[in-house]
Amino acid sequence: MTTSLGRQPRRMPGWAKAVTAVVLVLAVLFAGIRLAVLPGIKDLFGTETHDRSGPALLKSIQDLSRYDAASGNFQVVVDLEKDSKYLPDAIRGTRTLYVGAGTVDAYVDLGRVGQGDVTVNGDRTSATLRLPHARLGKAALDADHSYAVSKQRGLLDRLGDLFSDNPNSEHAVQQLAVRHIADAAKGSGLTARAETNTAGMLQGLLSSLGFKEVHVSFGA
Numbered sequence: 001m002t003t004s005l006g007r008q009p010r011r012m013p014g015w016a017k018a019v020t021a022v023v024l025v026l027a028v029l030f031a032g033i034r035l036a037v038l039p040g041i042k043d044l045f046g047t048e049t050h051d052r053s054g055p056a057l058l059k060s061i062q063d064l065s066r067y068d069a070a071s072g073n074f075q076v077v078v079d080l081e082k083d084s085k086y087l088p089d090a091i092r093g094t095r096t097l098y099v100g101a102g103t104v105d106a107y108v109d110l111g112r113v114g115q116g117d118v119t120v121n122g123d124r125t126s127a128t129l130r131l132p133h134a135r136l137g138k139a140a141l142d143a144d145h146s147y148a149v150s151k152q153r154g155l156l157d158r159l160g161d162l163f164s165d166n167p168n169s170e171h172a173v174q175q176l177a178v179r180h181i182a183d184a185a186k187g188s189g190l191t192a193r194a195e196t197n198t199a200g201m202l203q204g205l206l207s208s209l210g211f212k213e214v215h216v217s218f219g220a
Contacts, residue, residue: 071104073101107134117129127214
């Protein structure tokens, strides 16, 4: 009497397992996209935002002696791309096109003016002032007028965003935008405008106090 043995199930090759895993990941991603665009589903799985922040605390007060004499508004288009040496951009890589808007102030530090920098004649009709050169303040990015035009990310970068505490972070392009705005301010003539405005302000102020001649110069 003979008996037949059942056939052993065939094992899935390693390459087939890898392909299956990629297909499953893509299916999850596309399913998430479809859930986001279907009406009603977004509200069902959406999140609510609650602001439970505490009151702002005053940590310090600093007296300022500088005169902000001019302010420049700048805009820069940042094109930041990060590639991987051994993987194609579709798998690993990011490219962000970002429009950054910001301001830079130019000021004169009146706190650096000493007694020897101010000369007044005997009858107080003429005054001579020597002030330090104007300086540029730090570039400040305007969040309300800065925005990302486009973002391109590889598959691995998209998967990484799922487990990131700050997905789609624009910190790198924002820093680059601030740097470009600061560089643009250096060659804009903003400090020269600040010195002209400061001299005009002091001449008008001292003239209202009875001085007939007011000379303002700028040194190191």
